[in-house]
Amino acid sequence: MGKSCFPKCRLGRIMGWLQIVLGGLVIIISISSLSRFYSAGFFLRDEDICRHFYGSKLVYEGIDVVALTARVEEVLNKMETLQDKLESTVQRMEKNKEALHKSNISKLEYKKFLEDEVIRPLYSAHIAIRQIRLPRIDKNENATLKEDPLINTFVVEEIRKYITPKENRVGKINIYGTDKIYSTIGHACVLMKKELEEYMDYDVGSYCKDDWNSGQKLMIHGCDPLPRRRCLTRASKLYLKPYPINESLWRMPEGRNVRWSNYQCRNFECLSSKNPKRGYSKCTGCFEMEKEKLKWVSNTSLPIDLLIKDVLSIKPGEIRIGLDFGVGTGTFAARMREQNVTIVSTALNLGAPFNEMIALRGLIPLYVTLNQRLPFFDNTMDLIHTTGFMDGWIDLQLLDFILFDWDRILRPGGLLWIDQFFCKRKDLDDYMYMFLQFRYRKHRWAIAPKSKDEVFLSALLEKPPRS
Numbered sequence: 412m413g414k415s416c417f418p419k420c421r422l423g424r425i426m427g428w429l430q431i432v433l434g435g436l437v438i439i440i441s442i443s444s445l446s447r448f449y450s451a452g453f454f455l456r457d458e459d460i461c462r463h464f465y466g467s468k469l470v471y472e473g474i475d476v477v478a479l480t481a482r483v484e485e486v487l488n489k490m491e492t493l494q495d496k497l498e499s500t501v502q503r504m505e506k507n508k509e510a511l512h513k514s515n516i517s518k519l520e521y522k523k524f525l526e527d528e529v530i531r532p533l534y535s536a537h538i539a540i541r542q543i544r545l546p547r548i549d550k551n552e553n554a555t556l557k558e559d560p561l562i563n564t565f566v567v568e569e570i571r572k573y574i575t576p577k578e579n580r581v582g583k584i585n586i587y588g589t590d591k592i593y594s595t596i597g598h599a600c601v602l603m604k605k606e607l608e609e610y611m612d613y614d615v616g617s618y619c620k621d622d623w624n625s626g627q628k629l630m631i632h633g634c635d636p637l638p639r640r641r642c643l644t645r646a647s648k649l650y651l652k653p654y655p656i657n658e659s660l661w662r663m664p665e666g667r668n669v670r671w672s673n674y675q676c677r678n679f680e681c682l683s684s685k686n687p688k689r690g691y692s693k694c695t696g697c698f699e700m701e702k703e704k705l706k707w708v709s710n711t712s713l714p715i716d717l718l719i720k721d722v723l724s725i726k727p728g729e730i731r732i733g734l735d736f737g738v739g740t741g742t743f744a745a746r747m748r749e750q751n752v753t754i755v756s757t758a759l760n761l762g763a764p765f766n767e768m769i770a771l772r773g774l775i776p777l778y779v780t781l782n783q784r785l786p787f788f789d790n791t792m793d794l795i796h797t798t799g800f801m802d803g804w805i806d807l808q809l810l811d812f813i814l815f816d817w818d819r820i821l822r823p824g825g826l827l828w829i830d831q832f833f834c835k836r837k838d839l840d841d842y843m844y845m846f847l848q849f850r851y852r853k854h855r856w857a858i859a860p861k862s863k864d865e866v867f868l869s870a871l872l873e874k875p876p877r878s
């Protein structure tokens with residue numbers, strides 16, 4: 412027993428293992444080919460087969476054939492690579508039979524080989540094949556094949572879990588009148604597959620990476636809404652309680668309450684407009700309270716600017732809630748709060764912690780991009796104020812989508828305050844048409860030169876009643 416037979420037995424065992432593994436491969440490959448046939452339409456009705464072969468319709472009957480094929484293709488490639496590798500290994504062993512007898516492959520090496528070269532690829536292929544979600548026949552909808560949208564586009568499990576509709580537990584219709592809850596992502600997520608998969612690759616329940624920046628990048632590129640994250644967001648270790656509201660509105664917040672790692676600056680002082688390395692370019696004086704305190708309450712050098720008191724006096728007591736759409740640190744909302752008006756301020760963290768600043772001042776930041784339909788219902792807002800964000804760079808059709816959305820949420824009699832909008836003089840007619848197309852009542856409409864070929868526009872418009 413034992414020593415003399417040792418290498419031989421080992422070889423025999425290796426060969427035995429390889430045979431089992433190869434056998435497994437064959438089975439898996441057959442299954443995956445089968446599902447390829449399925450996805451290619453062999454199990455569908457005749458006309459579907461024809462359509463598959465003669466037509467170029469790639470998405471039909473609710474099946475994303477392209478994504479499905481890509482997934483199957485991926486598994487097949489993995490299997491093929493593995494099979495080639497195993498076969499060549501066996502051939503090599505066959506050739507070096509003699510050497511094999513003499514030499515010592517340690518058990519550890521053997522284990523490592525199995526683990527790294529066989530089990531791991533096999534496992535990943537196995538997972539990939541399990542991930543392929545074949546369309547189900549939906550009984551309720553007359554035997555059409557139905558696939559969860561984009562389900563076969565993504566491989567990372569957490570995205571797939573997120574986008575899979577969640578059925579109600581008791582099988583009944585829920586309070587929303589649906590039998591499932593659908594979690595959505597922006598279709599542009601498909602274009603940013605790699606970035607999204609990276610962003611969504613985390614252990615459920617653990618601390619998130621400090622990567623809100625990649626999230627924001629995804630949002631700005633249209634992958635919005637983002638799949639919700641089941642990881643614990645990080646916060647500043649040194650978080651101190653915020654200042655009371657009678658102080659917070661006009662006091663620079665405590666820098667330790669912000670996580671600075673994704674900004675060029677490491678504290679609020681550094682964000683001063685005087686610092687050329689502050690890391691952001693829009694609203695450059697916004698982090699200096701002396702400058703902010705003058706806004707909308709004292710006359711500026713631009714005679715067409717409106718003051719808050721002038722605007723509120725047009726509708727005394729009527730303006731209670733509103734939206735400030737732009738880039739800023741919440742100063743407009745702070746001034747309005749002093750007038751007992753609640754303003755929600757949109758903010759993106761473009762190079763500086765705008766959201767954190769607004770919130771630390773005791774105001775409400777709304778983290779939305781330009782491409783989002785605003786999360787307010789029709790005819791709800793008393794006021795929309797906009798400054799410093801949309802100017803001459805904005806595409807006219809995009810502006811149109813935005814303005815129609817504003818019109819939707821503004822109540823009849825509500826005010827649209829366009830504050831220091833600027834554009835090239837030659838573009839003014841186009842923009843004027845944009846703003847005037849809604850036939851709002853003009854309380855104020857003033858144009859002033861900004862530079863040789865640029866102009867400012869300030870306007871206060873009132874939405875008319877509508878039936």
Ligand SMILES: *[C@@H]1O[C@H](CO)[C@@H](O)[C@H](O)[C@H]1NC(C)=O
Pocket residue numbers: 515
């Ligand atoms: C082969 O393994 C034996 C024990 O299993 C060991 O004594 C011997 O030194 C090894 N030979 C070589 C060449 O590694």
Ligand SMILES: *[C@@H]1O[C@H](CO)[C@@H](O)[C@H](O)[C@H]1NC(C)=O
Pocket residue numbers: 551552553
């Ligand atoms: C399925 O569709 C046919 C017509 O295409 C219709 O007559 C039939 O009632 C439908 N069945 C169900 C269960 O909806």
Ligand SMILES: *[C@@H]1O[C@H](CO)[C@@H](O)[C@H](O)[C@H]1NC(C)=O
Pocket residue numbers: 655657658
């Ligand atoms: C703010 O209010 C608190 C009590 O609510 C008070 O103790 C504090 O002095 C006030 N601060 C200022 C600057 O008025």
Ligand SMILES: *[C@@H]1O[C@H](CO)[C@@H](O)[C@H](O)[C@H]1NC(C)=O
Pocket residue numbers: 708709710
């Ligand atoms: C702003 O200017 C107007 C006239 O141009 C003047 O009536 C008003 O008093 C000024 N307000 C302030 C706060 O200086």
Ligand SMILES: *[C@@H]1O[C@H](CO)[C@@H](O)[C@H](O)[C@H]1NC(C)=O
Pocket residue numbers: 749750751
């Ligand atoms: C805001 O409301 C408070 C409390 O109701 C009141 O004391 C204050 O005068 C109001 N301020 C304005 C500017 O209306």
